[in-house]
Amino acid sequence: MNKIILITQPDHDFTTMFLSAWCNEVKVVADEKKDTTICLKSDRANKKELESIILRKKPHFILFNGHGDYDYVTGQNSEILIKADDNEHLLSGTVVYTIACRSAKVLGIKAIQKGTKAFIGYKEDFWFVYSRKNIKTPLLDNVAKIFFRCSNQFGKSLVKGSTVGEAFEMTKKAYKRAILEQVLSSSPESNSYLPLLIWDYTHLTLEGNSSTSL
Amino acid sequence: MDVQNNEDELKELIVARLSSLPEDREVSIGSEGAFSRDELIEAVRKGDSIGKKVIEVELNYLQSMKNITQDILSNE
Numbered sequence: 001m002n003k004i005i006l007i008t009q010p011d012h013d014f015t016t017m018f019l020s021a022w023c024n025e026v027k028v029v030a031d032e033k034k035d036t037t038i039c040l041k042s043d044r045a046n047k048k049e050l051e052s053i054i055l056r057k058k059p060h061f062i063l064f065n066g067h068g069d070y071d072y073v074t075g076q077n078s079e080i081l082i083k084a085d086d087n088e089h090l091l092s093g094t095v096v097y098t099i100a101c102r103s104a105k106v107l108g109i110k111a112i113q114k115g116t117k118a119f120i121g122y123k124e125d126f127w128f129v130y131s132r133k134n135i136k137t138p139l140l141d142n143v144a145k146i147f148f149r150c151s152n153q154f155g156k157s158l159v160k161g162s163t164v165g166e167a168f169e170m171t172k173k174a175y176k177r178a179i180l181e182q183v184l185s186s187s188p189e190s191n192s193y194l195p196l197l198i199w200d201y202t203h204l205t206l207e208g209n210s211s212t213s214l
Numbered sequence: 215m216d217v218q219n220n221e222d223e224l225k226e227l228i229v230a231r232l233s234s235l236p237e238d239r240e241v242s243i244g245s246e247g248a249f250s251r252d253e254l255i256e257a258v259r260k261g262d263s264i265g266k267k268v269i270e271v272e273l274n275y276l277q278s279m280k281n282i283t284q285d286i287l288s289n290e
Contacts, residue, residue, distance in 0.1 A: 015242040067245040078245070101244030125244045125267065132238045143239065176286050183283075188234035195231070195275035196241070202278060 003035040003214045005159065006059040010045040010066050010076040018130055019065040019099055021138035022148035026063060026155035033159060045075035050082075054090050060214045061095045063155050068100030068121075071107050084110040091116040095164055095214065099151050101125045108207045118164040118208035120154055126203075127196040146182070146193060147200065150174040158214060165210030175201035228258050228272045243267060 007027065009020035020041070030037045038053055040046075045066070053059070064073045064081065071084035082088055084107045092115030098104065104121030111119045128147035134140050153174040157167035179197050182190040235241075235251040242248045246264060249257070257265035 014240070014248050015244065018242070069245070074245075125246070127244075127271065128242050129235075129239050130242065130248075131236075132240055176282070179282060180286050189236060189239070191231045192235045192239075192241075195271050198275050198278055198282060199271045201282075202274060 004057050004059040005030050005035055005037045005061045007039045007063045008045045008065055008075050009039055009041040011042050012077050018138045018144055023065050025152045029156045029159045043076050046079055047081050064098040064100055066100045068103035070102045070105045073098050073100045073103045089114040097154050104205045112208040117212045120206050122203045123205050124203045150178050163211050163213045168206045225258050229255050
């Protein structure tokens with residue numbers, strides 16, 4: 001059955017530019033599966049448009065890229081899109097993945113209480129490294145790739161047909177592989193990447209029903 | 215005095231690790247922004263809010279390295 005996948009892609013600063021560029025890997029998988037992908041890019045990543053699309057299209061999977069805090073995720077220009085005790089009920093019936101700082105810690109739990117099937121995200125800040133020379137070409141950044149190859153695993157696996165729990169475990173494995181690669185690397189800069197990868201790995205969390213799928 | 219010495223040693227360990235970052239790299243810390251190697255080193259030495267975040271990440275790394283290594287090796 002054709003699934004509906006909603007992706008927010010703000011791009012108002014370097015962090016969101018890299019997040020939004022790299023999440024196209026998930027869109028590619030969805031396109032191959034002939035799912036319907038709705039991308040809210042740049043200024044379209046706003047609260048009004050997000051709420052309208054959720055109500056009209058009833059997406060199966062929502063992937064939020066952006067900034068966040070313990071109880072909200074943001075879109076373009078850091079406008080709050082979904083906030084706990086405000087509109088998290090809109091996520092009811094969906095699987096949600098947020099590549100945004102901290103939102104899994106409070107918003108994730110509140111969303112599950114209001115009917116979200118599963119909420120996957122990071123309980124603390126999401127860290128990654130990039131090279132300034134690739135600001136205009138984020139997808140060519142092999143340093144950012146180390147981090148996004150891990151964080152993108154969840155969306156790719158879920159869209160391919162894995163359950164939430166299976167996709168989550170695959171993401172954890174992707175992090176472990178990346179960590180092992182950096183441990184075994186002879187490159188001095190791997191010393192800087194390791195603590196950040198371990199931080200992201202440690203704080204990736206799943207709330208809700210792990211046996212559900214799209 | 216011992217606690218202060220330990221903190222100073224930890225900071226220098228972190229600075230040494232950060233120094234391995236090439237100059238063109240920036241580290242994204244979500245809503246806090248993105249920081250260059252030199253900005254992070256200064257933040258750690260000053261002990262400001264960003265510096266404290268970097269220290270927290272380092273402590274998490276040191277504490278978890280043993281468990282993660284055992285986990286990875288047992289799954290190989």
